[in-house]
Amino acid sequence: PFDVLVVGGGPAGASAAIYAARKGIKTGLVADRFGGQVMDTIGIENFISVKKTEGPKLVASLEEHVKDYDVDIMTGNLAVNVEQNDYFNLTLDNGATLQSKSLILATGARWRQMNVPGEQEYRGKGVAYCPHCDGPLFKGKSVAVIGGGNSGIEAAIDLAGFVNHVTVLEFDNKLRADQVLQDKAASMGNITIIKSAMTTQVLGDGNKVTGLRYTDRTTEQSHDIELAGIFVQIGLVPNSEWLRDYIELTPRGEIITDKQGNTSVPGIFAAGDVTDSPYKQIIIAMGDGANASLGAFDYLIRQVPN
Ligand code: FAD
Numbered sequence: 001p002f003d004v005l006v007v008g009g010g011p012a013g014a015s016a017a018i019y020a021a022r023k024g025i026k027t028g029l030v031a032d033r034f035g036g037q038v039m040d041t042i043g044i045e046n047f048i049s050v051k052k053t054e055g056p057k058l059v060a061s062l063e064e065h066v067k068d069y070d071v072d073i074m075t076g077n078l079a080v081n082v083e084q085n086d087y088f089n090l091t092l093d094n095g096a097t098l099q100s101k102s103l104i105l106a107t108g109a110r111w112r113q114m115n116v117p118g119e120q121e122y123r124g125k126g127v128a129y130c131p132h133c134d135g136p137l138f139k140g141k142s143v144a145v146i147g148g149g150n151s152g153i154e155a156a157i158d159l160a161g162f163v164n165h166v167t168v169l170e171f172d173n174k175l176r177a178d179q180v181l182q183d184k185a186a187s188m189g190n191i192t193i194i195k196s197a198m199t200t201q202v203l204g205d206g207n208k209v210t211g212l213r214y215t216d217r218t219t220e221q222s223h224d225i226e227l228a229g230i231f232v233q234i235g236l237v238p239n240s241e242w243l244r245d246y247i248e249l250t251p252r253g254e255i256i257t258d259k260q261g262n263t264s265v266p267g268i269f270a271a272g273d274v275t276d277s278p279y280k281q282i283i284i285a286m287g288d289g290a291n292a293s294l295g296a297f298d299y300l301i302r303q304v305p306n
Helices: 011-021 036-040 055-067 131-138 150-160 179-187 282-300
Strands: 002-007 027-031 071-075 079-084 088-092 097-105 109-111 142-146 165-169 191-194 197-204 209-216 221-226 229-232 236-238 268-270
Touching (some): 002 282, 011 071, 011 282, 036 055, 097 282, 131 229, 150 179, 150 191, 209 229, 268 282
Parallel strands (some): 027 071, 142 165, 165 191
Antiparallel strands (some): 079 088, 109 236, 197 209
């Protein structure tokens, strides 16, 4: 069996694997795809000490760093189940089972998409999901935020500080964001909120976003707005469905962790975007992976050998 088996090969998983391997313990890493969300990221400008890089480039150096250590890397398969007897038994979708004395879950998350024409085509060309990451690219321009929940209104307030204008489109006839955020948004002067608006299409010129089309659900009329960017803020979905019956999750499906990365099951740790940590960023996921790995090591040295 492994001492530490990491599930996930994004920034959190890579960092957890390196920290475990550096302790000289038997370390494995299982991932559907090495790199996680970073693989889908075009420009990265907030990975501190690296002024500007690209997702696939950062993933290549992550992989190179992990491979510098004695980590058994298994990619191309999803973990689908976990059970415990003497060890944790992790089942993969190809039927294989891996045994380990501890697990670090770092399966990340995915942004919920609008699923409208143009969204995929213009992803990274005006369609964005992370205001902390891509917001500054739209300095002085007009943008839309899709979604009037807390993350949507927070994004609008954040963006309104440096873009020309923000239009928030909410599907419902009311906003779900906290009142204090709604008040703040109303006070900003360059945020327009449109309720009962169903986004139907991302408009572009073939290279980049030029606007969006929505239907006013009260009048059934279609409208176009000219803008340079669209921030989709309709939810981040943790990749934790397969753990639902086994580990304590928040109502949104995030794995509940404490400061050492412990989950509700002793010996199972979690890190990164799949957890209930409030901010989802590469640098945070990496720190979190290191943290969970040190937590796992601490757990292992307290186990009586059987
Ligand atoms: P992920 O990166 O999601 O990695 C999850 C890993 O788990 C993957 O290897 C995946 O294949 C694997 N996996 C999932 N389920 C299973 C399973 N059942 N079995 C096996 N493996 C599984 N952050 C920044 O700091 N700066 C940015 O500029 C930035 N830009 C972004 C742009 C986009 C388009 C997106 C989507 C995100 C961006 N982020 C950015 C956020 C950042 O990418 C995430 O916070 C970070 O990748 C989280 O790392 P993670 O390791 O927790 O999860």
